[in-house]
Amino acid sequence: MQLIWLRSDLRLNDNTALSAAAARGPVVAVYLLSPEQWQAHDDAPCKVDFWLRNLMLLSHALSELNIPLLIRHAPRWDDAPKVLLDLCQKLKIEAVHVNEEYGIHESRRDAAVSERLKAHGTEFHAYLDQLLFAPGTILTQSGTYFQVFSQFRKVCYERLHRSLPNRVNMPMVQSPLGIDSDEIPSSVKGFTTPTEALRALWPAGEAQARHRLDSFADAQIDYYKSERDYPAKPGTSQLSPYLAAGVISPRQCLHAALQSNQGEFESGKVGAVTWINELLWREFYKHILVGYPRVSRHRAFRPETEALAWRNAPEELAAWKEARTGLPIIDAAMRQLLETGWMHNRLRMVVAMFLTKNLLIDWREGERFFMQHLIDGDLAANNGGWQWSSSTGTDSAPYFRIFNPLSQSEKFDPDGIFIKHWLPELVGLNKKDVHNPANLGGLFGVADYPSPIVNLSTSRTRALAAFKNLPSRQQDAGGGHE
Structure with a gap:
């Protein structure tokens, strides 16, 4: 009997490990619930909920092929080798099949599982898939x-x-194995269930x-x-x-x-x-x-930027997180993230540059906050985007390229439609003033909206000085992710 250990591959179609396992004999599937590990990795509650909802539908689809889906608890990935070995011995599994995952913790987990299983006579096969x-x-x-x-x-x-x-081919219907699928939990302790409005935006399956x-x-x-x-x-x-x-x-x-x-x-x-x-x-x-495994360890891709004098500014960081910076495009984007679990890609760059350049707050604070709220949170993409925006990463924006949130707002939301959707308190403003209500001097109509927490011009100068003072100043690497 073959075991497919499902992770970030919650589908029947074009699933390399599943197809390979089914080609070798009868298949059982398993998914490990690892809430302590997920918390350590800052996985968002809406993302965990999305996994569970997809697992539920996948379980039904697998059952139509007579492939049972088992659920096991491995609170941390360190528990995975024992949990999987116990299952393999109980079911007399010949081989475990997985699709490769990347990141230093994922690689170590898989190496430990492979070693434990092979020591007890169970094969371990990993495939290129994602x-x-x-x-x-x-x-x-x-x-x-x-x-x-x-x-x-x-x-x-x-x-x-x-x-x-x-x-790759989808597996065929197999003969029933006489093993019942486990019930998929509707929630996991430590992760609150998101609103129905958020879930409706991201239907599973x-x-x-x-x-x-x-x-x-x-x-x-x-x-x-x-x-x-x-x-x-x-x-x-x-x-x-x-x-x-x-x-x-x-x-x-x-x-x-x-x-x-x-x-x-x-x-x-x-x-x-x-x-x-x-x-x-x-x-x-x-x-x-x-x-470059250092990026999995919260280290800057460009080592010289570890010397940056980031500011400790808890009140400004809180204002950024809570969508009350006084800059409408930033606050609208942050409200979109908080309410939907997702943010438009252009705005991810704009809010990241604002945090790391205008507020000069460490990119790791933003990276963590995004992971804690994104339904599409992915270590590689999130880290890559944050390090690009903060000029600490690969192929990054040269340090002197600093998006101005006001000009970005005027260019990409010219009529203020996006801003007014997420900041209804600004609905009464015309399309010129909606980008920068501070120009109105607090007149009636924006009384509910805060003043900007930072001066864009002086903060830009401060950021340029901080980068210029690095031991080895960055040069433009050419080509940026814009």
Whole structure:
């Protein structure tokens, strides 16, 4: 009998480990509940809820194939080797199959499980699944991991021209095993259940993920490049939670994009090319996790930036977290995050630069807060985005590039539609004043809205000085994630 240990791959279709396990014999599936580990990793309650809701639907889908889904408790990943060995011995499992996960804790967990199982005669097989290319196969000519995205992307393109990653077959119905599936808990201690409004925004299941992908590829992808930066428009795919939980695979996304673009990923429709580019950014940041493990340990990718004199400003940090900075685009974005578990990608950069440059608060504070609230929280993407914005990461914005939240607001929410949706107290303002109510001097209509907590001009000067004083000043690495 074969065991598939499900993690961030909560789907039947195009699931490499599941397909491989089913090809070798009867399959049982297991999922480990690890609440202490999730808390240590700052996983958001809405994300844990999303996993459970997807598990429930996956359990039904597996049962139609006569594959039981078992639930086991391993509060911390250190408990996983014993829990899995006990299960394997009880069920006489020949081999355990997993899809690889990246990050230093994930790698250590899998190595410990593999060692324990092999010592007791159970095989352990890990497969490439949540990436298009295995880390370590896209390298510079000198054999190191890329640090600049545009160079990484070029090699990815060369590989894709030679061969596209194929999707794998779904398992067939197997003979009943006489093992009952376990009940999926509706909640886990330590993680509050989110509001019904939030849950309704992110319905669970492969069918929902596939519907989003198909709708996007059919109708929206053509406008992706021109509309993706406007938070009031439905310009993005909103597939990130489904990708993070593995409810849909990057291969499925790539094939859908290629199908909408006559098989091209470098030419043809600019929207499709741009979106494939974003899939490769996701890829890049996961390769960085493997190539530079320090980023899994809350360390700056650029070691010289560890010397930055970040400010300890708890009141300003609290104002940022609670959406009361007095800068409408920042506060609207933070309210979107708090209420929906998601934030528009352009705004993730704007609020991150505001925290790390204008407030000069350590990027790790923002990274942690995002993980605690994002339904699509993903260590590689979140860390990569924060370090890019704070100029401490790979391919990062040069330190002197500091987004001005007011000009970003005027450019990407010109009529204030997004701002007024999330800040109804500003609904009465015209489209010029809504970006910066402070200009009105507290006149009637913005009495409920705070004054800005920082002067953008002087804070920018302060940030430039802090970066210039680093021992080895950064140079522009060329190309930024904008």
